Amino acid sequence: xxxxxxxxxxxxxxxxxxxxxxxxxxxxxxxxxxxxxxxxxxxxxxxxxxxxxxxxxxxxxxxxxxxxxxxxxxxxxxxxxxxxxxxxxxxxxxxxxxxxxxxxxxxxxxxxxxxxxxxxxxxxxxxxxxxxxxxxxxxxxxxxxxxxxxxxxxxxxxxxxxxxxxxxxxxxxxxxxxxxxxxxxxxxxxxxxxxxxxxxxxxxxxxxxxxxxxxxxxxxxxxxxxxxxxxxxxxxxxxxxxxxxxxxxxxxxxxxxxxxxxxxxxxxxxxxxxxxxxxxxxxxxxxxxxxxxxxxxxxxxxxxxxxxxxxxxxxxxxxxxxxxxxxxx
Numbered sequence: 001x002x003x004x005x006x007x008x009x010x011x012x013x014x015x016x017x018x019x020x021x022x023x024x025x026x027x028x029x030x031x032x033x034x035x036x037x038x039x040x041x042x043x044x045x046x047x048x049x050x051x052x053x054x055x056x057x058x059x060x061x062x063x064x065x066x067x068x069x070x071x072x073x074x075x076x077x078x079x080x081x082x083x084x085x086x087x088x089x090x091x092x093x094x095x096x097x098x099x100x101x102x103x104x105x106x107x108x109x110x111x112x113x114x115x116x117x118x119x120x121x122x123x124x125x126x127x128x129x130x131x132x133x134x135x136x137x138x139x140x141x142x143x144x145x146x147x148x149x150x151x152x153x154x155x156x157x158x159x160x161x162x163x164x165x166x167x168x169x170x171x172x173x174x175x176x177x178x179x180x181x182x183x184x185x186x187x188x189x190x191x192x193x194x195x196x197x198x199x200x201x202x203x204x205x206x207x208x209x210x211x212x213x214x215x216x217x218x219x220x221x222x223x224x225x226x227x228x229x230x231x232x233x234x235x236x237x238x239x240x241x242x243x244x245x246x247x248x249x250x251x252x253x254x255x256x257x258x259x260x261x262x263x264x265x266x267x268x269x270x271x272x273x274x275x276x277x278x279x280x281x282x283x284x285x286x287x288x289x290x291x292x293x294x295x296x297x298x299x300x301x302x303x304x305x306x307x308x309x310x311x312x313x314x315x316x317x318x319x320x321x322x323x324x325x326x327x328x329x
Contacts, residue, residue: 017303018139019107021045026135028127030119033093033207034080036225039115041097043131046108048142051267052101054083055112056090065090069098070267071288077281079222080117081262092117095261095281096207100128102264103198106137107144123206123230125257129199144303149272153291160278162287164297167273170194171263174275175256181210183234187252193260202260204246205253208232211240259284266292271301 027042046053052069067073067083067090076082080093090113097118101109103125121127154163174190191197209223209231217223223231232250233240247253259276262284276283291297 017143019048019142019144020105020137020139021047021050021108022106022132023136023138026131028119028121028131030121030127031225031230032115032117033120033123033225033230034222035092035115035117037115037117039113039117039119041119042112043135044110044112045138046110048108048140050108050110052098052106052108052264053110054090054094055110057112057114059114068267069094069265071265071285071292074265074285077285079217079281081265081281081285089116091115093120094118095258096121096125097128097261098264099198099257099261100125100132100203102260102269103193103202104129104132104137104195105269106132107269108140120207120225120230123208123232124254125203125261129203145268146271146301146303147266147268147298148301149270149291149298151297153287153294153297155283155286155290157283157286160280160283161276162279162283163275164270164287164291165273165275166271168271171260171270172273173256173259174273175252175259175279176277177252177255178278179251181234182237183239184251187249189249189252189256191256198260202253202257205250205257206230206232206246207254208234208251211235255279263288268300 022043022045025042025044027040029038029040031038053066054069055066056064058064065085065087067085069083073083073085074081075084075089076092081095082089082092083094084090097111149164149166152163152165154161169192171193172191173193176186176188177184178186191201209226211233214223228241239245255276258281259274259279262281263270263274266288
């Protein structure tokens with residue numbers, strides 16, 4: 001299709017004229033927070049327009065199944081984001097890894113996983129950020145493409161509200177949570193999501209849970225791998241983890257992390273503000289699904305060309321021009 005000779009103004013914070021991938025392969029190992037099973041995750045460089053692809057691999061290294069990470073691949077959102085296809089789930093708890101990839105502007109990567117669940121690591125995205133930074137990024141030949149939200153899309157569900165709105169300066173998250181608990185209460189955070197902001201303000205925020213819910217989760221087959229090393233655990237009046245909180249508002253920061261990961265399933269970075277109130281995985285998925293289902297609400301724009309260059313954790317700067325209209329399938 002022809003490229004429109006126009007584009008969103010003021011895209012000063014859109015980091016990256018060229019698509020990026022990892023410079024080197026890198027692996028991390030851990031356990032699944034819900035399954036409790038050991039798993040190794042290997043991140044591999046990938047070519048232009050490959051996107052984020054998950055491959056389930058067997059013990060002998062052969063590929064069992066492969067799926068591209070996008071909103072159509074979501075099979076469940078109860079306590080984590082689960083990706084799969086008609087044959088069933090491929091991997092669960094993908095959101096922290098997806099957040100790290102999108103937060104650091106990694107466009108193309110093949111994720112090989114030898115278990116049913118992405119390792120929880122310390123409950124945050126910090127280990128994935130460290131792995132990506134260790135591998136480094138390299139710019140590819142093709143320009144980066146963005147999904148630009150051009151009209152608001154809003155979903156209300158069980159007292160929670162999520163909305164994607166136009167925002168031409170990159171991707172912004174405005175999150176608000178409220179828990180009837182003295183350690184949490186009402187918290188709000190609004191940030192433009194750039195690599196350094198993601199690294200320092202979001203990546204280290206851990207998943208959290210309440211001690212009162214542990215027995216119920218275990219009986220339902222969830223949280224079998226959860227412990228104080230990978231989950232922020234809250235009793236009736238205090239945080240039980242010996243190190244305490246990493247941020248005074250770590251709870252809302254983790255909700256922002258989850259939202260970044262869930263919305264990475266747009267398949268391309270968003271030019272939008274995401275406003276979420278009392279949200280979670282289910283709401284994030286519902287809002288993104290509503291956006292994708294409305295071809296009048298978004299379009300794909302392409303970053304202007306710049307000479308390819310190697311980067312480390314960052315991509316090159318560029319403006320955007322509209323590339324083609326959305327197609328919904």
